[in-house]
Amino acid sequence: MHNVWMILDASHLSPRKTLTWWVILASACLYADCNSASSRAGAPPAEVAPHSAPVASASVRPSRSPPDLPQRRGRVNDYADLLSAAEEAELGELYAGLERELGCQVALLTIQVLPNLSIEEYSLAVANAWALGRRGVDDGLLITVARDNRSVRIEVGYGLERLITDELAAEVIGRMTPEFRTGRFFVGLKEGSNEIIQRIHAKAELIGQRKR
Numbered sequence: 001m002h003n004v005w006m007i008l009d010a011s012h013l014s015p016r017k018t019l020t021w022w023v024i025l026a027s028a029c030l031y032a033d034c035n036s037a038s039s040r041a042g043a044p045p046a047e048v049a050p051h052s053a054p055v056a057s058a059s060v061r062p063s064r065s066p067p068d069l070p071q072r073r074g075r076v077n078d079y080a081d082l083l084s085a086a087e088e089a090e091l092g093e094l095y096a097g098l099e100r101e102l103g104c105q106v107a108l109l110t111i112q113v114l115p116n117l118s119i120e121e122y123s124l125a126v127a128n129a130w131a132l133g134r135r136g137v138d139d140g141l142l143i144t145v146a147r148d149n150r151s152v153r154i155e156v157g158y159g160l161e162r163l164i165t166d167e168l169a170a171e172v173i174g175r176m177t178p179e180f181r182t183g184r185f186f187v188g189l190k191e192g193s194n195e196i197i198q199r200i201h202a203k204a205e206l207i208g209q210r211k212r
Helices: 085-102 119-130 166-181 185-202
Strands: 004-008 027-031 076-078 105-111 140-146 151-157
Touching (some): 105 185, 119 140, 166 185
Antiparallel strands (some): 004 027, 140 151
């Protein structure tokens, strides 16, 4: 079985009235056999539990109980210990630079495993709890990586939805995930983060403008 990344498009979902975040796209789940010919030679850098079946839908299911959400430590929240201290600092400075220059807030969250929730539910709940972005502008963005689930998602505030489109989110994830497969999480996250930041700078005049 070869490694397969599934990009799940949730752009058809209606925004929840009680939330300030719009789930535009940006889920990806990897189902891999470590003995696959496409895996890197030698032992993988991290043990990952295999999945029995792929996700069939991007629909957001209501959770039965409130998730136990992590505390926001700063711009980089590496609960899965995927990054060194120096790597955390470098990514944090990337996000801080964007905030200083344009006001947009980007944060990263890595966790070991999802708490019996879909990546859609979990990342959306965290994005709302952390209240990223400026009040009235909603220009926040959250990158969530669930290591053992082999899932990554991007949540985008309303104020960035004209800059970080479905297609761009898919491209960013497509650049990150090959690096994740080989355990090069920092390389993938830095490349994806740089792409997001460059696109925001390129269309800074659209920050805060919602799709009609």
